[in-house]
Every structure is written in structure tokens, then in C-alpha cells.
Amino acid sequence: xxxxxxxxxxxVTEKGKYVELRxxxxxxxxxxxxxxxxxxxxxxxxxxxxGTGAADDSGLPNDRFFAVRPEGSVSTLKxxxxxxxxxxxxxxxxxxxxxxxxxxxxxxxxxxxxx
Amino acid sequence: GExxxxxxxxxxxxEGDSAVIKCTxxxxxxxxxxxxxxxxxxxxxxxxxxxxxxxxxxxxRIAVTLNKTAKHFSLHITETQPEDSAVYFxxxxxxxxxxxxxxxxxxxP
Numbered sequence: 001x002x003x004x005x006x007x008x009x010x011x012v013t014e015k016g017k018y019v020e021l022r023x024x025x026x027x028x029x030x031x032x033x034x035x036x037x038x039x040x041x042x043x044x045x046x047x048x049x050x051g052t053g054a055a056d057d058s059g060l061p062n063d064r065f066f067a068v069r070p071e072g073s074v075s076t077l078k079x080x081x082x083x084x085x086x087x088x089x090x091x092x093x094x095x096x097x098x099x100x101x102x103x104x105x106x107x108x109x110x111x112x113x114x115x
Numbered sequence: 116g117e118x119x120x121x122x123x124x125x126x127x128x129x130e131g132d133s134a135v136i137k138c139t140x141x142x143x144x145x146x147x148x149x150x151x152x153x154x155x156x157x158x159x160x161x162x163x164x165x166x167x168x169x170x171x172x173x174x175x176r177i178a179v180t181l182n183k184t185a186k187h188f189s190l191h192i193t194e195t196q197p198e199d200s201a202v203y204f205x206x207x208x209x210x211x212x213x214x215x216x217x218x219x220x221x222x223x224p
Contacts, residue, residue, distance in 0.1 A: 040217070042204045045212060045213065056211055100147055100210065101147040103164065104212065108158045109158060
């Protein structure tokens, strides 16, 4: 079946604006993860959903970042009052059951540029 | 929380040679250790993983070893090919997955 998809693939915005990034997980996967990858670095954990609820949001850097998954499938990462330091590739991943040893499958990412 | 360190940051080998990438982790509770390959502009792709009840796992030219006592694990690629050139990330998981900073592998033909 289809893999994890993310839209848009690229997003350019101005400092102070609001952005939404969307993730469509693999069908049937209950767990969904958001990561941020800066240039030359590994993915940095942001938040993990099990079904509709955020099971672990300890990686969100501050209260400008928020994510939802209202129906337990598609998720949206929302960033308010964007700053230049938010520029990065935002990756989404999903896994079948969310167990610690479950394989996570990544989407292609959204490259966010804040001018 | 978990801290994963990865070495080297860059690695260049001749085609046919072996490549070894090493990672250490801090949280002894971590029990799952995947390796991802990421080509430029592409998504990370899982290439191999190992769970804490296993010391070694092999899949064709790729093998991973785990030393839980020393809290380190390594990726071994034998008979390297130019298409192995990419950035490789190790990760360690207990509650959430923490990644190393990556190793840029270049295989010269």
C-alpha cells in the first residue's frame, strides 16, 4: 500500500506567520510521530500520537508548536509565530502499534523555510 | 533522556572495502536499535534493526552488533558499492526514538 505522505513538500513563510504541516500515515497504523531535522543532523523527536491522543509531547520545543490527530489518522503540526530558527525539514513517521520496538516508516518530509 | 553519539561523522572507502559506523547510547533501558539510510533529499529508510535480546544480526552485506553492557552498537557494511553512498543514522529507543547525528558514507568507485 501507499507509504507515509506529507504535504506540502516545501513551505516558505515569513517570520511571525502561522503554518500547518500535514501527515498521512500508512493506513491502519495507530502510532504517528513528528520529528524535526536540521541540516547535517539526525531527526529530533517532537511528539508521538497513539490513536487520537498525544502519548508523548516532550520534544515540542515551546508552546508555539502544537499537533493534532483528531480522527486517529491524519495529523497536523501547527507552528505559530514562526521564527527563522524553525527552518528545518519536518518528518512524520508511523508504526503499526506504537510499541517501542515497532518499525517506524518515514514520510518524505516538509521543508520549512522561514524568511 | 536518551543521548546517542555516532562516529565517524564522515567516512570514505573504496568500492569493495568494508565500512563500520559506531554508536553509543546513555539509557540502559533502551531496547531497540534501528539503522536508517538517508539519501540526499529523500526520506530515512530502515536498513536493519536489532532488539536488546540479540547480540548480532545480519542481512546480506549488512550486519549490526550490540553490546548492552558497554551500551554501544555498530553497523558493518561489507563489499561496499557506490550506491551505498548516503548518510546513515543510528537510533536508540526506550519510550521515544533518539537519533545520532549521522555518518556521511562515500564509496569511491
